[in-house]
Amino acid sequence: MKWTTTATGLLALALAAPSAAQGDRVDLDGVWILADSAKFENVELTPGGEAARAQYDSLRNDPGLKCIPASITRVMHTPSPPIAIRRRADLIEIDYEFMDVHRRIPIKSGLAAKEAPYAVAEYPHLGRSVARYEGETLVVETVDVGAGVHDTLGMPGLPQSEQMHTVERFVATGNRMEVAVTHVDPVFYAKPYVATFSYLRLPGGAILPWNCSPEEANYDRFLSKDK
Amino acid sequence: MSRATALALHGMSYRQARRLSSDELWSVNLGAIVDSWRGGELMIRISAVTALVTAYLCLAQPAANAHHSVAANFDQSKTVSVTGRIKEVDIRNPHSQITLDVSPGDGDSAVEWFIEWSDVNSLIRRSVPYEQLKVGDEVTITINPSRRLPNVGYFRQAVLPGGKILRDCGFGAFRESVARGSTEISCEGQP
Numbered sequence: 001m002k003w004t005t006t007a008t009g010l011l012a013l014a015l016a017a018p019s020a021a022q023g024d025r026v027d028l029d030g031v032w033i034l035a036d037s038a039k040f041e042n043v044e045l046t047p048g049g050e051a052a053r054a055q056y057d058s059l060r061n062d063p064g065l066k067c068i069p070a071s072i073t074r075v076m077h078t079p080s081p082p083i084a085i086r087r088r089a090d091l092i093e094i095d096y097e098f099m100d101v102h103r104r105i106p107i108k109s110g111l112a113a114k115e116a117p118y119a120v121a122e123y124p125h126l127g128r129s130v131a132r133y134e135g136e137t138l139v140v141e142t143v144d145v146g147a148g149v150h151d152t153l154g155m156p157g158l159p160q161s162e163q164m165h166t167v168e169r170f171v172a173t174g175n176r177m178e179v180a181v182t183h184v185d186p187v188f189y190a191k192p193y194v195a196t197f198s199y200l201r202l203p204g205g206a207i208l209p210w211n212c213s214p215e216e217a218n219y220d221r222f223l224s225k226d227k
Numbered sequence: 228m229s230r231a232t233a234l235a236l237h238g239m240s241y242r243q244a245r246r247l248s249s250d251e252l253w254s255v256n257l258g259a260i261v262d263s264w265r266g267g268e269l270m271i272r273i274s275a276v277t278a279l280v281t282a283y284l285c286l287a288q289p290a291a292n293a294h295h296s297v298a299a300n301f302d303q304s305k306t307v308s309v310t311g312r313i314k315e316v317d318i319r320n321p322h323s324q325i326t327l328d329v330s331p332g333d334g335d336s337a338v339e340w341f342i343e344w345s346d347v348n349s350l351i352r353r354s355v356p357y358e359q360l361k362v363g364d365e366v367t368i369t370i371n372p373s374r375r376l377p378n379v380g381y382f383r384q385a386v387l388p389g390g391k392i393l394r395d396c397g398f399g400a401f402r403e404s405v406a407r408g409s410t411e412i413s414c415e416g417q418p
Contacts, residue, residue, distance in 0.1 A: 033401075033402055035406065080345070080349040080398040081348060081349070097348060098321075153298075156299045200402060200405050203405075208351070210346075210348070211320055212320055212321050213319075216317070216319055216322075216324075217321050217322070
């Protein structure tokens with residue numbers, strides 16, 4: 001199948017591509033905030049994807065209204081809450097302030113993503129992830145995500161299927177970090193799409209508790225007024 | 228509340244906690260504050276609701292608090308100024324909310340307006356003095372109106388009793404400050 005061939009090729013490129021960033025590389029450890037709006041490129045839905053997106057109602061179907069992070073991409077898309085990265089001997093810890101997402105990703109040679117533990121114990125729908133380094137680029141591969149809403153911001157209601165496979169590439173240069181996420185989902189996307197997030201290091205920053213409460217996060221109190 | 232408590236409860240860095248004034252330290256205890264606000268006595272007197280579609284805030288840096296997609300739910304090309312008496316102030320995650328009692332001005336009962344605002348963590352980072360919003364005060368709040376819901380909007384700024392303006396320069400201004408090497412937010416350059 002042509003799409004599959006193309007997707008496989010692009011995914012292979014994403015997995016194998018050397019880092020394009022130049023300059024003085026630094027480690028990724030630290031607290032980071034988004035420096036700019038995220039860039040979503042090549043988002044092209046299949047008819048099934050369009051149909052799924054057409055069903056989305058931002059006042060009712062946003063998982064955030066129940067304090068559930070839709071996807072790691074959605075978590076990173078939130079502008080203001082920072083993320084913190086720490087490298088341990090055999091894993092990468094990424095704490096996302098938004099929705100208190102604490103992701104633990106093993107670095108283990110030969111471990112396939114599908115065999116890795118769920119990266120966020122509280123939210124198995126965020127998938128199984130495995131990490132490795134290519135030079136100074138951190139590469140995180142994720143599979144086995146839950147089907148449902150993928151993103152709710154720039155293009156509200158983007159869907160994802162259980163077949164979505166992502167490859168995140170983290171590169172830090174000075175006080176900047178770029179994370180490029182390649183998404184492959186043949187069910188809902190006509191071709192792989194890439195979301196790019198640019199971060200600034202937040203000196204002295206800390207991850208604060210989010211403590212989201214569904215009773216406070218939902219829009220139920222408004223819905224009787226819906227036009 | 229001590230700085231140590233702020234550190235423990237909210238995971239704040241010592242540097243962040245050290246900058247808090249006594250009032251801010253107290254305000255970090257959000258639960259207590261919310262409870263006290265909720266217990267406030269309501270006095271309902273209303274002024275007019277003025278709809279203004281201006282270029283002013285169209286050009287302003289959006290608050291960029293998009294947890295439920297501000298752009299999807301609120302029309303950031305429009306601003307409306309709503310005058311009323313504060314009924315509740317809930318400063319929290321994922322969104323803060325101000326409830327305003329607004330009179331239609333013709334003797335009818337007051338109408339509640341729900342004004343959504345940034346998450347508390349961001350307000351703390353931006354050093355926004357949200358504690359200046361007090362239950363019972365009459366204020367004029369400028370909002371971006373909801374695209375679908377009547378009497379619902381997103382906070383842009385408030386004119387407090389005495390004319391003082393409470394502004395939130397937004398996440399854009401914060402990250403510009405960080406890019407300059409400071410976490411001391413500046414509203415310079417913001418409309």
